[in-house]
Amino acid sequence: MNSAFARCYGLAARTNTLCGALRAGQAMRFHVGLLKECRTMNTGIDRRRFISTAAAGTVIALKPSLVFGTQANSKITLGLIGCGGRGNWIADLFQETGKYQFVACADYFEDRAKASGSRLQVDAQRCYSGLSGYRRLLEQDLDAVVIETPPYFHPEQSMAAVDAGKHVFVAKPIAVDVPGCKTIAAAGRKATQRKLVFLVDFQTRANEFYQEAVRRVHAGDMGPLVLGEAHYPWEGGGRGGPPANNEECLRNWYYVLEISGDFIVEQSIHALDVATWIVDGDPVRAVGAGGRKLRPANSIYDHFAVNYWFPDDVLLSFTSIQSIPGVRDQITCRFFGAEGVIETDYFSGVIIRGRKSYKGGQFDYLYTTGTQANIETFYQSITAGQYANETVPASVRSNLTAIMGREAAYRGTEVTWQDLLQSEVRLTPDLTGLKS
Ligand SMILES: NC(=O)c1ccc[n+]([C@@H]2O[C@H](COP(=O)([O-])OP(=O)(O)OC[C@H]3O[C@@H](n4cnc5c(N)ncnc54)[C@H](O)[C@@H]3O)[C@@H](O)[C@H]2O)c1
Numbered sequence: 001m002n003s004a005f006a007r008c009y010g011l012a013a014r015t016n017t018l019c020g021a022l023r024a025g026q027a028m029r030f031h032v033g034l035l036k037e038c039r040t041m042n043t044g045i046d047r048r049r050f051i052s053t054a055a056a057g058t059v060i061a062l063k064p065s066l067v068f069g070t071q072a073n074s075k076i077t078l079g080l081i082g083c084g085g086r087g088n089w090i091a092d093l094f095q096e097t098g099k100y101q102f103v104a105c106a107d108y109f110e111d112r113a114k115a116s117g118s119r120l121q122v123d124a125q126r127c128y129s130g131l132s133g134y135r136r137l138l139e140q141d142l143d144a145v146v147i148e149t150p151p152y153f154h155p156e157q158s159m160a161a162v163d164a165g166k167h168v169f170v171a172k173p174i175a176v177d178v179p180g181c182k183t184i185a186a187a188g189r190k191a192t193q194r195k196l197v198f199l200v201d202f203q204t205r206a207n208e209f210y211q212e213a214v215r216r217v218h219a220g221d222m223g224p225l226v227l228g229e230a231h232y233p234w235e236g237g238g239r240g241g242p243p244a245n246n247e248e249c250l251r252n253w254y255y256v257l258e259i260s261g262d263f264i265v266e267q268s269i270h271a272l273d274v275a276t277w278i279v280d281g282d283p284v285r286a287v288g289a290g291g292r293k294l295r296p297a298n299s300i301y302d303h304f305a306v307n308y309w310f311p312d313d314v315l316l317s318f319t320s321i322q323s324i325p326g327v328r329d330q331i332t333c334r335f336f337g338a339e340g341v342i343e344t345d346y347f348s349g350v351i352i353r354g355r356k357s358y359k360g361g362q363f364d365y366l367y368t369t370g371t372q373a374n375i376e377t378f379y380q381s382i383t384a385g386q387y388a389n390e391t392v393p394a395s396v397r398s399n400l401t402a403i404m405g406r407e408a409a410y411r412g413t414e415v416t417w418q419d420l421l422q423s424e425v426r427l428t429p430d431l432t433g434l435k436s
Contacts, residue, residue: 004053010199011190013320014259015253018066018331019241021100022079026266027253029052029389035333037392039263039353042310045130046327051275052381053284053430055137060149064185068156070267071256072400075098075099075100075101075151076099076100076104076143076144076167076379076382077100077101077102077103077141077142077143077144078094078100078101078103078104078142078144078145078146078304079102079103079104079105079106079137079140079141079142079144079145079146079166080102080104080105080106080116080120080145080146080181081105081106081107081134081137081149081157082107082147082148082149082150082153082169082171083104083105083106083107083109083112083113083115083116083117083148084107084112084148085147086148086171087116087146087148087149088116088119088259090371091116091119091120091146092144092150092195092349093368093371093372093375094146094163094375095120096137096289097375097376097379098404099379100375100379102120102121102122103122103123103126103140103141103142104126104127104128104142105117105122105126105128105137106127106128106129106132106133106134106136106137106138107129107133108129108130108131108250108434108435109129109250110127110129110130111339112125112129113128113129113133117276117381121353124408126140129356129435130143130314130434130435131431131434132221132436133176134149134157134160134241135318136144137161137285138160138161138164140164142166143166143167143171144159144166144167144168144169144197144297144378144382145157145167145168146160146169147161147169147170147171147364148171148317148362150178150250150253150259150260151171151173151175151259151260151261151265151266152169152175152176152253152258152259152261152427152429153183153278153432154173154175154180155175155179155180155183155184155187156168156183156199158184158187158191159183159185159186159187160175160363162190162194162196162198163173163190163192165194165196166196166322167191167197167198167378167382168187168191168196168197168198168377169198169199169201169375170198170199170201171200171201172200172201172202172270172273172393172395172399173261173265173266173269173399173402174200174202174395174396174399175399175405176257176258176260176261176265176403176427177261177423177425177426177427178261178400178403178420178421178423178425179423179424179426180426180427181396181399181400181403182396183381184392184395184399184418185392185393185395185396187392188396189392190393191387191392192387192389193387195385195387196387196389197378197382197386198382198389198391198392199336199374199377199378199381199389199390199391200391200394200395201252201371201373201374201393202273202365202370202371202391202394203346203366203369203370203371203374203394204270204274204277204346204366204368205273205277205368205391205394206371206373206374206377207350207363207366207369207370207373208361209349209350209360209361210274210277210350211326211356212231212358212360213261213344213351214277214278214342216352216358217278217335217337217352218280220221221340221352221354221355221356221358222335222336222338222339222340222342222354222356223337223339223340224236224312224337224338224339225279225310225312225314225335225336225337226314226315226338227314227315227316227317227318227335227336228272228275228278228279228314228315228316228317228333228334228336229254229316229318229332229333229334229335229434230234230272230275230316230317230318230332230334231271231318231319231321231332231333231335232268232319232320232330232331232332233319233320233321233322233327233328233329233330234265234267234272234320234322234323234324234326234327234329235322235323235324235325235326235327235329236303236322236323236329237263237267237323238256238322238324239294239295239296239302239323239324240255240295240296240299240301241296241299242253242255242256242257242298243255243256245310246429246430246431246432246433247434249429249430250434251256254266254300255295255299256300256301256429257427258298258427258428258429259428260300261402261403261427262301262406263300263302263304263320263322264290264306264313264320264402264405264406264409265302265303265399265402265403265406267320267322267404268304269398269399269401270320270331270346271318271320271332271333272318272398272401272402272405273323273332273333273394273395273398274317274331275308275316275333275335275398275401276343276346276394276395276397276398276401277331277398278335279310279314279316280316281310281311281336282310282311282397282400282401282417283308283309283316283401283404283417284310284311284416284417285308285309285311285402285414285415285416285417286306286307286308286405286408286414286415287306287408287413287414287415288306288307288405288406288408288409289304289305289306289409289412290303290304290305290306290409291303291409293325293381294322294323300436301409302322302323303319303320303321303322303406304319304320304321304409305317305319305409306318306319306403306405306408306409309402313396318405328342329347330345330346330347331345331346331347331432332344332345332346337354337375339354339355339356340352340354340355340356340357341353341354346366346367347366348362349361349362349363354355371413372417399419400420400421403420404417404420407420407423417419
């Protein structure tokens with residue numbers, strides 16, 4: 001791994017994901033400082049690579065028949081919902097394309113909504129706060145929303161956006177429980193019916209080497225799948241617990257099960273999404289274990305080990321652990337077929353070895369380039385009127401798979417897919433006393 005990238009990703013991971021530094025309660029100033037450093041380090045390569053495909057900064061000729069509300073030759077107008085680490089970071093990526101313009105912001109915290117608004121040159125009147133601030137944003141004349149709030153809020157906010165006639169670009173994970181996943185599935189279908197684009201931002205799915213390698217696996221190049229491994233060891237994540245104050249839980253939500261879904265859902269989903277993409281099937285059943293040896297008793301787990309069975313007895317062995325000093329960060333997935341093996345790592349590359357090899361490719365900065373590719377796809381889908389919204393069912397499947405692993409580990413008993421789908425259990429954080 002490129003050392004600048006390693007450092008930058010480490011920073012990005014610790015800042016843009018739910019991160020050791022912030023979650024461990026360090027100051028927001030530190031958080032933002034790291035973000036700036038990371039953005040500066042990224043700029044050279046990423047911009048060059050992106051500008052060549054994205055024609056950044058040019059006037060975009062749009063078909064007059066476009067469904068989004070603005071005039072031809074104008075930018076797609078956006079509302080940012082969630083003005084935290086990733087919200088601010090991704091807003092810059094949208095802006096850099098020259099194809100989008102932010103016209104509204106919403107965050108629970110007024111100072112955050114205003115700070116992002118000021119950075120993005122949004123009229124102060126269009127910066128909304130409180131739990132229902134996003135609803136006022138949705139009443140505005142804008143084409144699309146970028147949802148970068150904690151996972152618990154994604155189903156409600158995504159569905160409301162579709163109901164308001166807005167295209168949706170939403171961060172993973174899509175939900176923390178089964179009803180939430182079903183809401184997202186319904187929102188995706190409704191978006192298609194209403195000629196709206198709905199895109200879930202998984203970086204791996206946007207990468208050409210992942211796409212080609214998985215296409216070859218599905219075409220049978222490795223023969224029938226036998227066994228897979230997915231792993232996500234991470235140095236970050238911190239060792240905190242949920243804040244006692246309900247409002248603070250919205251700032252430091254990672255350790256709040258009801259808001260993050262635990263880290264198997266919030267973070268490990270990157271590995272499980274690749275695994276379910278490769279298998280292209282729903283897991284039939286799972287057994288698992290895990291626990292807290294590093295985090296306090298009222299916090300989320302710090303390690304998981306889950307075995308999944310897919311159709312045709314294809315096995316998947318999954319492990320994930322956080323907050324171990326010195327660990328080499330990895331988000332890997334390796335699957336063995338009768339005729340070969342596919343190896344993928346978010347941080348380095350993709351390859352197939354065997355009777356029909358695929359040399360794949362190496363990459364750095366997937367964290368950034370994958371997001372940029374999704375931002376471009378979002379634009380192309382809106383302007384070309386492509387409303388198939390393929391990322392939705394795929395994300396629902398991997399999200400349910402992560403929830404299945406969490407439940408298997410929590411319960412210490414086998415969980416079947418059939419039973420899981422019937423679950424009506426809703427994880428509900430205590431929002432008492434919060435500003436509406
Ligand atoms: N690689 C990736 O794809 C990647 C990386 C990082 C984060 N993420 C995802 O992005 C999302 C945001 O993560 P983050 O790291 O930016 O978190 P963050 O805490 O830095 O930002 C979240 C923001 O949402 C605000 N918020 C909380 N509840 C809200 C509500 N009900 N309405 C409006 N605003 C609300 C918070 O005040 C905060 O400003 C999460 O879903 C996370 O999983 C994805």
